[in-house]
Amino acid sequence: MPQFLKGLVIIMLLYAIGELISYYLNIPVPGNVIGMLFMFAGLQYGLIKKDTVEGISKQLIGLLNLFFIPAGVGLLAYESLLMDNLLVIVLAPVISSLIVMLVAAYVFLLLKKR
Amino acid sequence: MGFSTEILWVSITLMIYYFALMLYKRFKSPLLNPVLVSVTCIIIILKVGKIPVAEYSKSVSVISFFLGPSVVALGFMLYQQWDLIRKNLKAIFWSVSLASLAGIVSVTIIAYFLRAESEIIATLAPKSITTPIAIGVSEKTNGIVALTAAIVIAVGVFGAVVGPSFLNLLKIKDAFARGLAMGTAAHGIGTARAVEEGETTGTAAALSIGLAGVFTVAFIFLIYFFIGDWNQISIFLDNFFNSV
Incomplete structure (x- = not known):
């Protein structure tokens, strides 16, 4: 479980950094995509351990569909x-x-x- | 006040999604896409109960919030399949960039021929890319932001429901090509469907979400830079089709 929490902390931090960059550089690329690139780079260069983020990442990706539902209802x-x-x-x-x-x-x- | 509407709507949404997922797993019909079924059920509940959609949206904002961290988590999939990606870097680059360009150009020209107003064209142009990027593009090009968000979801559901059969019809068997097509045309919802076909298809789709987003942003802003806003683009198309 602490591993899972650690993974979540890393993801939220990368997300926050991405948002800050997107906001302050005033670029149309959203913070979460910048965060995604940091996640990839961090793993690739060994700054983030694979085991730390694997569990939480798979859980979040598995629930991707659920997170889209509010926007879909927004069509109304x-x-x-x-x-x-x-x-x-x-x-x-x-x-x-x-x-x-x-x-x-x-x-x-x-x-x-x- | 008493009972929090957040607890109520978040639980209802989770419950409906759970049952929609069970239904999908049981019957495996693409028409029973869990997003499609859940959204339809919730819309019916809101209609029948005469509940304003704004109240619902406000109550379930915690669910949408997790889209952000989930996109960050897709970076993990990129890392896992890096060898496969690196081997085909050139093919991926041209596939996603040309498809993104084809998406913007085709939706603009079809909308133009259907006499859509420039506001609607701006709303539709980023339709294939992931919600947060599409919203950013729509906002900066004077589209109707919330309508863009909703259309993006509808396009995603369409891609997830029709995509696999369409690719079968085109006789595309390559797992990576299928993933690129689903991710580029139908972002995260297409990716969720692609993940079901296997790790390679899922990764290709996850990869295309980011790439298609970046390429679409670049192309739309290049179009803006060289031709102008959607009003000027309509005039440009008028001149173009008159001269042909």
Whole structure:
């Protein structure tokens, strides 16, 4: 359990540092993504021990879906705006998402080392 | 006051998510995506109970808070699969950057042809990337921030539900390619689905969340720098399609 707590402390610290950097440098990259890069760099250069963050990281990633639910329910607040622009708000992202998947998969397969 | 609405809504949300997850594990149907089922159930409860969504959102902010630490935790997955990533660095770079660009350009052009206002185009442009980055982009480009957040979730659910079947249809079998496609198109929700396909697919998706976010930010701001805001982009597209 202390290991788990230690891991959580590290994650929260990296998150906080990321947020501070994002805020003070006024860059559009959010603090959590900066924190993610620090997490990777810290592990890669041996500043963070793998065992310390492994448990908590896997738990958090396993619950990723849950953390999105409030934002999904938030759609309800925009009911009228949604209904007024239903066609564009549904059609454009749907077609565009399929295009994104197609391009991502094929470009990777094309350039992948065999 | 008495009973805290936070306790009530947080417990209800956790309970519904638990049952949605059980349902999904039992039937394995992509249509029973746990986010989709949970969000639908909660929306029905709020509608039936005539409860303002703002009250719900305020009560469950503790749940959304954990998105931040979870994204930081994805750094662990990058570390674990670094060898695989390093081997294909070039392919990953071009895959995610071109797909991100294709996402912005296609959504803008489709929205333009459907005569969407520039506010709506700005709202839709960062649709494929993870919520916190999308919100930042929407805010700085004068989109409707909360609507962007909601659309991002809807796109994520769509990618998670339709993505695997679409990739089967395209006959994409490569685990890494599938992960890149899911993560680039459907960020964290796509990644949660990709993790189910295995560690390689999950890692590729996790990797693309950050990469797609960074590339999308870069491309949108480059477009801003060279063409201008979404109003000017509409005029640019007018001129472009008139001259063709």
